[in-house]
Amino acid sequence: MxxxxxxxxxxxxxxxxxxxxxxxxxxxxxxxxxxxxxxxxxxxxxxxxxxxxxGMIDAHCHLGLWEDAIGFEGADGNEMTDPVTPHLRSLDGINPMDRTFEEAYQGGITAVATGPGSANVIGGQFAAIKTFGRRIDEMIIAEPVAMKVAFGENPKRVYHEKKRSPMTRMATAAILRETIMKAINYKNKKEEAKNDKSKQPTFDFKLEAMLPVLEGKIPLKAHAHRADDILTSIRIAKEFGLKITLEHCTEGHLIADYISQEGCAAIVGPTLGDRSKFELKNKDFETPAILYKAGVKIAIMTDHPVIPVQHLPMCAALAMKSGLPEEEALKSITINAAEILGLDDRIxxxxxxxxxxxxxxxxxxxxxxxxxxxxxxxxxxxxxx
Known part of the structure; x- marks a missing residue:
């Protein structure tokens, strides 16, 4: 004891x-x-x-998937060869012996949701893990905890360079819808096959990975910075009756009323740092306060390694400095983060x-x-x- x-x-x-x-x-x-x-x-x-x-919780980061002080050899968060990769599991790319895990728990961060980046329309499966351990299998809180999808500039940029779709926001949305429809048809065929084995569909690893999303067991974890991209992600989730959390939500303060009406939670950040691309032009530490005042449940993220994970409390403090009440700033990196991830029964x-x-x-x-x-x-x- x-x-x-x-x-x-x-x-x-x-x-x-x-x-x-x-x-x-x-x-x-x-x-x-x-x-x-x-x-x-x-x-x-x-x-x-x-x-x-x-212990504090970073509800969106890439801990262990982009290793510290190393380049290509330690970059395992983006499989930039196919815009649809729901079958990828972050667990298979995380290195729990990376130095940043030690920095995390020494900084009071005891749990994180970590997973693929935003190169692909569907990037793969996020996991919720503790930050201490040598074997990732023993550090799991829940896996998968969400399915990463991405809107906006990143998928466009990656596949424009490859001269293939998606090269527009229209294509990103269309590819996501198409995959969801394929997964629904696959699910229906599997259900029909329970009574008639001859109707069993050919096994599809990617579509199997989408079933927990369709069944409401995990949400879409939607990378979206710009207001129109945020609303597109909500539109698609509503079309198919899927759960969704808004990740980054950089321009969320411009449409806080709509986000509140839709009942979506937002994991905001990384706000510290420069406005490195066009869709970040309205990035501001006031966003969490404005969303909170509109009735949106918020968490704050580092998006590690964009901001080192141990600086999560500092990000919450800067949001407080910009108008977020102290209690809400603390909630954004503790109980709110746990509730948004569906893990508040444990952490x-x-x-x-x-x-x-x-x-x-x-x-x-x-x-x-x-x-x-x-x-x-x-x-x-x-x-x-």
């Missing part, structure tokens, strides 16, 4: 304790209270004068029964002078300053 005592506990579940204790058994939180007696043999961490938060807050992903800070984490004193993932102390 592990007992953390005497710290200020910010649960992100609506109840905070000015000076309290958290008791952990194996990989779960089993008690949170002002005072807890430590059973014999319990490891004790005294957090006197410190702040205790749930995102400090509650009895949830995973023991706990971070002890010397100051409030949205203070840029703050640093992590201790990181606990699945009940194990993985970092101590």
């Amino acid at each position: 592990l007992l953390i005592k005497n710290g200020k506990i910010i649960t992100m579940a609506g109840v905070n304790i000015e000076k309290g204790c958290i008791l952990v058994e194996k990989n779960k939180i089993i008690d949170i209270a002002p005072n807890i007696d430590a059973p014999d043999g319990t490891t004790i961490i005294d957090a006197e004068g410190k702040m205790i938060f749930p 995102g807050s400090l509650e009895i029964g949830k995973d023991a992903d706990i971070v002890i800070w010397n100051k409030h984490p949205l203070d840029l002078q703050a640093s992590v004193e201790c990181t606990i993932i699945d009940g194990n102390i993985v970092y101590k300053k």
Whole structure:
């Protein structure tokens, strides 16, 4: 067992304790209270004068798929040979021994959603993983957690260079619709074959990968910066009755009312950095605040390696500086991120029964002078300053 005592506990579940204790058994939180007696043999961490938060979550990044300080040899996030690659699993490209994983948990980031980039119309499957471990199979929270699709400039640019479709936004949308229709027909044939084996369709690996999307088990994770691309992604999801989350949502502040009406969640960023292409011309740290005030559930991302994943709290702090309330800034990298990913039963807050992903800070984490004193993932102390 592990007992953390005497710290200020910010649960992100609506109840905070000015000076309290958290008791952990194996990989779960089993008690949170002002005072807890430590059973014999319990490891004790005294957090006197410190702040205790749930581990932070980056709801959209590419951790482990673009390795640190290396070029082509470590770039495994974009299969730029086919615009339709739903069968690709991020797990098969992630290197958990990359140095950036250590930087993540040392920076208080205990879980991420990581997956393919935005070169293809359908890029492949995102996974939700913990940031500590040597074998990716043992780090999985959920896989697949979403299907990556991309709108806007990136697929156009990649395939224009290859002189093949999609070279326009029209083609990107058409290719996505076509693939969804093929997957629906494939699904229908498989269902018919339950009663008549002769109708069994020829196995199609790509279309098999789309079935969890059609069944509502996972959402489309839609890369879209510009307002029109955001609305196109929503349009297509509505046409087929699919779940969707809006990724980047750079111009979301221009259409916040529409996004709110549609009930879509937005994972905003990476806002830190330059406006490196045309569709980022309206990038602004005010976007999260405007979306929140319109009633949109938001999370904030780093899009690592665009912004190093350990700077996730800084991105939330800059959004707060631009009008996002402090509580919402914290939610955007904890419980909101977990809820948008569909993982709030395990991570995102400090509650009895949830995973023991706990971070002890010397100051409030949205203070840029703050640093992590201790990181606990699945009940194990993985970092101590």
